[in-house]
Amino acid sequence: MRGGGGGCERKCGVGTSKFPAVDIFVTTADPVLEPPLITINTVLSLLAVDYPANKLACYVSDDGASIVTYYSLVEASKFAKHWVPFCKKYNIALRAPFRYFSGNSSPPQDSSQEFQQDWTRMKDEYKQLCKKIEDASNQEPETCDFDVFSNIQQKNHPTIIKVILENKEGVADGLPHLVYISREKRPKHPHQFKAGAMNVLTRVSGVMTNAPFMLNVDCDMYANNPQVVLHAMCYFLGAKDEIDCGFVQFPQFFYDGLKEDPYGNQLKVLHEYFGRGISGIQGPFYQGSGCFHRRKVIYGSSPYEKITAGELKDEYIQKTYGMSEKLSTSIAKTLLEGSNIIEQFNSDSPSSSIEIAHQVGSCGFEFGTAWGQKLGWLYGSVAEDILTGLFIQSRGWKSAYCLPDPPAFLGCAPAAGPASMIQQKRWATGLFEVLLNSKSPIIGTLFGKLQLRQCMAYLQIQLWGLRSIFEVCYAILPAYCLITNSHFLPQMVSLQISWCCYSMIVIFVEKSCINSSSFKFQSNSPSSPPTQNQAPKPRYMRRSSSIAVEHLQCSLHAFAEVRSPITPLFLMILPPPGLPGLPYHVDHLLSYFTTATEFVPSKRSIKDRKKTVDEHIHCLGHLFNNKVSRHLTIIKSSTTSVLSHEPKIGIQLQHCYELQHSTFYSSKSRDYPR
Ligand SMILES: O=c1ccn([C@@H]2O[C@H](COP(=O)(O)OP(=O)(O)O[C@H]3O[C@H](CO)[C@@H](O)[C@H](O)[C@H]3O)[C@@H](O)[C@H]2O)c(=O)[nH]1
Numbered sequence: 001m002r003g004g005g006g007g008c009e010r011k012c013g014v015g016t017s018k019f020p021a022v023d024i025f026v027t028t029a030d031p032v033l034e035p036p037l038i039t040i041n042t043v044l045s046l047l048a049v050d051y052p053a054n055k056l057a058c059y060v061s062d063d064g065a066s067i068v069t070y071y072s073l074v075e076a077s078k079f080a081k082h083w084v085p086f087c088k089k090y091n092i093a094l095r096a097p098f099r100y101f102s103g104n105s106s107p108p109q110d111s112s113q114e115f116q117q118d119w120t121r122m123k124d125e126y127k128q129l130c131k132k133i134e135d136a137s138n139q140e141p142e143t144c145d146f147d148v149f150s151n152i153q154q155k156n157h158p159t160i161i162k163v164i165l166e167n168k169e170g171v172a173d174g175l176p177h178l179v180y181i182s183r184e185k186r187p188k189h190p191h192q193f194k195a196g197a198m199n200v201l202t203r204v205s206g207v208m209t210n211a212p213f214m215l216n217v218d219c220d221m222y223a224n225n226p227q228v229v230l231h232a233m234c235y236f237l238g239a240k241d242e243i244d245c246g247f248v249q250f251p252q253f254f255y256d257g258l259k260e261d262p263y264g265n266q267l268k269v270l271h272e273y274f275g276r277g278i279s280g281i282q283g284p285f286y287q288g289s290g291c292f293h294r295r296k297v298i299y300g301s302s303p304y305e306k307i308t309a310g311e312l313k314d315e316y317i318q319k320t321y322g323m324s325e326k327l328s329t330s331i332a333k334t335l336l337e338g339s340n341i342i343e344q345f346n347s348d349s350p351s352s353s354i355e356i357a358h359q360v361g362s363c364g365f366e367f368g369t370a371w372g373q374k375l376g377w378l379y380g381s382v383a384e385d386i387l388t389g390l391f392i393q394s395r396g397w398k399s400a401y402c403l404p405d406p407p408a409f410l411g412c413a414p415a416a417g418p419a420s421m422i423q424q425k426r427w428a429t430g431l432f433e434v435l436l437n438s439k440s441p442i443i444g445t446l447f448g449k450l451q452l453r454q455c456m457a458y459l460q461i462q463l464w465g466l467r468s469i470f471e472v473c474y475a476i477l478p479a480y481c482l483i484t485n486s487h488f489l490p491q492m493v494s495l496q497i498s499w500c501c502y503s504m505i506v507i508f509v510e511k512s513c514i515n516s517s518s519f520k521f522q523s524n525s526p527s528s529p530p531t532q533n534q535a536p537k538p539r540y541m542r543r544s545s546s547i548a549v550e551h552l553q554c555s556l557h558a559f560a561e562v563r564s565p566i567t568p569l570f571l572m573i574l575p576p577p578g579l580p581g582l583p584y585h586v587d588h589l590l591s592y593f594t595t596a597t598e599f600v601p602s603k604r605s606i607k608d609r610k611k612t613v614d615e616h617i618h619c620l621g622h623l624f625n626n627k628v629s630r631h632l633t634i635i636k637s638s639t640t641s642v643l644s645h646e647p648k649i650g651i652q653l654q655h656c657y658e659l660q661h662s663t664f665y666s667s668k669s670r671d672y673p674r
């Protein structure tokens with residue numbers, strides 16, 4: 001055992017030497033669009049997490065090959081030497097300094113003298129750090145250490161790797177390793193965007209530290225909950241079978257969003273409701289940031305095939321994973337000793353592997369190998385996250401969704417305007433590319449281990465781009481009807497009328513149930529994972545609710561959900577007769593009806609209801625608004641949860657509400673680190 005790590009040990013009831021190592025990857029690509037100050041704040045928040053420092057290594061990939069980014073990291077590492085002990089000493093909740101100090105010009109008055117002094121010193125140091133970075137952005141810093149950056153072009157340069165911090169003695173209370181990487185770029189070589197960067201990070205870390213778990217964060221998402229690594233490890237180590245937990249995804253939440261989120265940039269529907277819903281099937285999608293993977297999952301392993309040493313001949317490994325002896329050894333170790341996760345951490349210091357790291361970071365390394373095709377982060381879509389996660393789940397792995405309080409990561413989202421439209425267009429295109437890819441969910445279900453309902457959930461998001469056609473139609477529909485003095489509801493065609501009545505019932509029951517059954521969260525949510533002997537605390541208390549009504553509600557939802565992903569496809573081919581010329585999209589009609597049901601009598605005050613109606617009307621004007629679909633998604637999430645569990649009604653409901661309301665442990669894994 002190296003080092004002590006008393007803090008974590010006390011909190012978790014497990015010796016920290018038993019904690020598995022974790023490699024952390026932060027990606028940045030452009031020092032202008034992603035200012036180094038933001039990147040270093042993310043890095044600082046990660047260096048300061050509550051986890052033994054000798055089990056962590058943080059790798060920053062800089063696709064911008066920016067001297068300012070590198071300089072900022074070097075300066076930040078000096079600051080970290082004071083910042084991290086400060087955070088741990090006073091158990092600071094928010095460990096990204098720009099958020100911690102924002103709006104506070106003086107320390108809290110009711111705190112101790114010592115704390116006030118330390119606080120003021122830290123704030124001054126942070127100010128100096130900001131000043132240095134600002135100066136460097138205006139005029140490039142000059143020291144001999146930065147020679148490698150001179151005379152290079154952003155898109156044409158060799159690999160640059162710098163070990164900035166090294167925890168050589170392996171002390172748990174020290175600082176984690178910090179490594180800067182800018183992979184080789186050549187004009188004629190496709191660099192494969194983030195997926196390419198992630199694959200280099202995987203290989204470089206494979207030869208340097210080779211931790212069995214890897215966390216990946218975008219540079220603009222800082223760790224908002226210092227216990228995030230512990231939370232993730234509870235899932236990995238608690239899973240009865242590792243197949244249940246190939247990766248652990250934390251939802252993406254954002255700070256400083258616009259009030260009321262008029263453009264839907266907070267992606268509440270996707271992350272909060274949809275995410276919880278599919279947790280009940282095969283688990284959440286991989287969302288690109290805030291996700292922990294098992295290393296062997298990224299190396300392409302399948303939970304059903306146990307690899308034997310005989311299969312891992314050098315020749316095979318080098319053909320699949322590339323020509324590097326040290327990398328081959330580390331990969332073989334990961335694949336063979338996959339479950340012996342404690343042993344794998346490479347105890348050599350990162351700087352001893354720097355030469356090999358350069359080799360595996362070069363752009364020709366992947367030539368002729370399976371990287372990006374069958375392993376690593378996959379190429380072929382700008383939504384490499386969804387594609388990679390889909391491929392993992394198609395091999396049979398499940399994933400877990402973790403929603404601790406406070407949220408694990410917070411990021412910045414474009415507020416509005418062209419930036420957010422460009423982002424949404426990129427996602428819509430990327431998602432559609434995945435649908436057309438040879439690894440599409442349909443193929444995954446037919447020939448792989450992707451569950452049918454998981455496939456439907458993937459289709460639901462992948463058809464997102466196509467839905468805009470219908471969205472436009474429905475947005476202009478009311479106006480069209482006003483101008484031509486016609487109706488947008490179908491004429492007396494029995495099929496459509498029955499759909500309308502049915503939808504009204506669903507929403508009516510939904511509304512009345514939401515009003516009648518209320519759930520109260522316990523305010524004292526556990527801030528640390530429970531110890532071995534401690535029973536898990538229930539995270540919510542049920543107050544009053546009628547099981548019968550709830551069940552009715554859930555079954556209706558289930559019924560409504562089953563057809564949902566198929567509906568848009570079906571209706572595109574076969575528009576029903578009631579609305580000539582306009583496809584009849586049930587989802588969207590449902591959202592119109594949601595507005596109407598605000599007039600159904602309920603216990604909510606008139607003022608409240610009026611507000612909701614206003615909201616909906618406001619929404620209809622905004623094509624990018626999520627609010628209309630919010631109600632729908634509540635329906636979807638409870639449905640998918642219900643559908644995914646065994647037939648006993650009571651258990652179904654329990655799971656359904658746990659998935660919707662629990663913030664920490666998944667309903668499936670109730671074991672804790674041993
Ligand atoms: O060539 C590139 C391009 C991007 N990135 C990094 O990838 C991340 C995501 O890129 P960004 O342009 O910020 O995309 P977002 O739309 O904000 O990100 C979401 O969508 C992406 C897929 O489009 C996912 O990769 C992200 O993880 C997910 O958070 C950032 O850290 C970038 O620095 C690189 O490292 N190299």
Ligand SMILES: [Mn+2]
Nearest residue numbers: 218220411412
């Ligand atoms: Mn981003």
